[in-house]
Amino acid sequence: GGEHGPVTEADLAVNDMLKAKLMAARPEYGWLSEETPDNTDRLAVDTVFIVDPIDGTRAFVAGEETWAHSLAVAHRGRVTAGVVYLPALDRIYTASDSALPMRDGQAIRASGRDRLQGANILTTKANMVPEKWPGGVPEIIRSFRASLAYRMCLAAEGRFDGMLTLRDAWEWDIAAGALIAERAGAVVTDMAGQPLQFNSPGAQAKGVLALPPGPHAEAVARLTAA
Template sequence: MRGPETDPFANDLALLGDAAKGAGAIAARHFARGTKSWDKGGGLGPVTEADLAVNDYLQAKLTTARPAYGWMSEESDPLGDLARLRTEATFVIDPIDGTRAFIEGQKSFAHALAVVIDGMPVAAVVHLPLLDLTYTATRGHGAFLNGQPLRASARTDLTGARVLATRPAFEPRHWPGGVPDVERHCRPSLAWRLALVGEGAFDALITLRDSWDWDIAAAALIATEAGVRVSTRDGAPLRFNQPEARNPGVLAAPAPLHSTLLSARGLPAGTAGSPPAPTLKRSLS
């Protein structure tokens, strides 16, 4: 069993896991009875009463337990409040990832919770309460699904690979080296999609649109710890808790497929991989 004596992020992971279960209970109640929704405007998409209720619960629980940590959440003015940039560790949270699916009555929404230090996630939970799926990881200590270790796909041939992506990602203009001959699949939650690549249920993920930190920080750690190479759409390492709170797309696949996908996009293999462990100035438990 992992503990703080062997894993410096075990206590944070336990806190995130407990918070995710509480968030799941709140979301499940709203899901069962229905919830009001409206558009946030500015191209930011919909939000529901459930999103806000889960956000309020998580913010109270997590910041009470770790008052020195910063806070970034999709539903808490993440771009306006930059106090998070001055803290050693920051919670990066998506209260409900897959809000449209939630509104439509689909069970495939997720709660995505991460602790980020020096731009890198160190503890992460992606929890799908209505599907009874909980993905977890800490930096350097592996990734798990419902307590069982995860391992990415061992596939090396891109042709026929099972890739999670939206249809626009495969427009020919994005692929000067030729559109890959793959099986395209999709899931509503970006966090879940990335975790599914870590699980080995799919071989790769591609999203060419800029991706908000709260959608990908937790699952990026889970996938990386499962052996997936995770980068921006151009092959650069992801960085989190920056002022703009987003990365230029995501490309995630085992190393051989990752390199092949970059080549098909007309790009060099890149340097993305497992980043060095953050430098800790104090105990984070």
């Protein structure tokens, strides 16, 4: 009931619970969440929570299993800890700057593929159109999952060779997954090959690539060709 649909109500309920618990534990941290009106207070502190209460809304609405909670801590622009939890699968991915990336407590490793051609990449059809690739659209096998955070975790555990999105990406969708994928051996940058910066004023990245080193270098070259 009310003015919000059930998904928004679920988003808000999860957001409120997480904010209450996390900010009580670390009141000096800032807060950046999809479901909290943003303000500049977070820019004045060194450390922030970056949270997406429910990532993969369409999957959640459809009763599918591939939606996730995404929680990260960023310190001076870098993510230092991240958790992505998929309740319907009871699957959890974790990493920190001092701990190995894990899925359900078992160490994970990104794909070792050395070529972009033929790689199995999590992305949307809209990302693979010629106008986005001045150096030529790579021939890949395209796969998809609704949650951006989950896509990054699947790249981190090597079930796919990587993921990419060429749309602007909100920090709360990618913060936890970026650290998990990077710690697992993927190269994680924006679409121009630049490092991701978190707790930025606009809270967005210019696309995201999470790929093994060789395919990443080729993707950046194709995306930035003159």
